[in-house]
Amino acid sequence: MANKDDSLINAIIQHQAYLHRLSSHEVIELLKKFNRESNVMVAKLRDLLDELSESERIALSGARYTTANLREIKSLLNEWQSSMMLILPEAFAVSAIALAVYEANHQAKTLGQTIKAPQGESIFKQAKRKPFAGGMLIDQMFSDMAETTRRRVEYAIRDGISQGQTNQQITQRIKGTAKLNYEDGILNQSRHSIDMMVRTARSHISNTAYEETYKALGVKKLKVSATLDSRTCKFCASEDGNIYDIDDPNRPHFPVHPRNRTVYVPYVENEDEMFAGKRPFVVKPGEAGQVSANTSFKEWFVTQHEDFQREWLGKKRYELYKNGDYNIDKFLDPDGKLYTLKELKRLDEETFKELGL
Structure with a gap:
């Protein structure tokens, strides 16, 4: 039982501040993976755009992948989207399971009690079954983000060609500029989405672990x-x-x-x-x-x-x-x-x- 010097509510509130810092670390790690995959994609995209003829650029602006060069661009974007849908969820799942175990143990300890060894994978599965934050699902959040990001990139390419932008201007619009720390690029919107999703999903997992622990303790x-x-x-x-x-x-x-x-x-x-x-x-x-x-x-x-x-x-x-x-x-x-x-x-x-x- 908590006492006046170390009350339950104080311990939980302080723990939330710690979890925010821990989530910041997880966001940084996932963004490293996102940036690495995206930088490779943008570099290849620039090379492929340079190889296009004027007629191919016109076809690309209308989303017509009619030549080998154009189909290679489509394949590049498909592979990039698929990599985000695979790499990010896998990395997130590892940290999420560890978080579920830690949170269950922490809440039991805060209440001055012990519980059977919590099953992190079981808690994580329960969290994945329940929608949160207005209907978001853990299994869909990265796939939705990847699809939206790919669509933004395709729009930027088509719009850039129709406006007569150079290939450098198009890829710079996607990636952003070093001068502004790449915060002016389309991809930065996805970085903000990843930050928001990861923090919110981890809160969802924590709350699921809390409730399972509370039930186990009666x-x-x-x-x-x-x-x-x-x-x-x-x-x-x-x-x-x-x-x-x-x-x-x-x-x-x-x-x-x-x-x-x-x-x-x-x-x-x-x-x-x-x-x-x-x-x-x-x-x-x-x-x-x-x-x-x-x-x-x-x-x-x-x-x-x-x-x-x-x-x-x-x-x-x-x-x-x-x-x-x-x-x-x-x-x-x-x-x-x-x-x-x-x-x-x-x-x-x-x-x-x-x-x-």
Whole structure:
């Protein structure tokens, strides 16, 4: 059992910060593989484009692979797409299984208990069966990314030819420039996608491992723990502190959106003892602190500066909030989606009329 100096919630929050750094390492390793495969592809593509006749360039701009040279370009792009669909998932799976084992053991240790040796592959398989962050699936995320990336490259080639760009300009548009650290190239969009997908999928695996561990240890109820800062979404803020039966099929399953940092922690009736200690928060860089670990996002939000509240809610929603007729929960529909101002106006004409909105 956690004590006041090393509370359960503090340990879990600190562990999330560690996992973020660990995910950064995994992202870097996967990006190395992506960059290596992509650099080889771009170099070969440049050579193949240089060999094309004018008539072949015109055919390529219309996606007509009618000659040996053009079919070689198509084959190059196919092989590049296939390599991403093979290399990235394999590398991700190795680290994901290791993460599942570590997370299960860590949560049991945090609760002061032990469990049978967790089966990382089994946890990983369970995670793969469940959609996360709005419907994403682990088995599809890299294949979808590879297909989208290939399509962007093909569009860049066709568009470049139609605009009269040189082969160097076309490949530079795909890869980017060294001067800007290749962040101005089409491939950089895929790097951002890989970063987002890997971090979110690893959070999904962690949460799956947590829940399996909680069930194995006989935990009956779970409490939502969101992060207290300006990046927390409206849905997670409204859920923070809510308590659910662990077997409730209607409870949210985190991550509910990309880069989601919200997790479940075990809840027991004697919560003061279980969650003794402090909970960190960040208002803005250089302005941080701690509150009671039992403080929910909604309770914490009430105590924040007016500027922070206005920035987080937006000007119009802040006016509604300040008026006292709307709390954070009321800005969300029953499915947890943020109401537009038009939808809110339709639901509560009188309040909007009083505020002149």
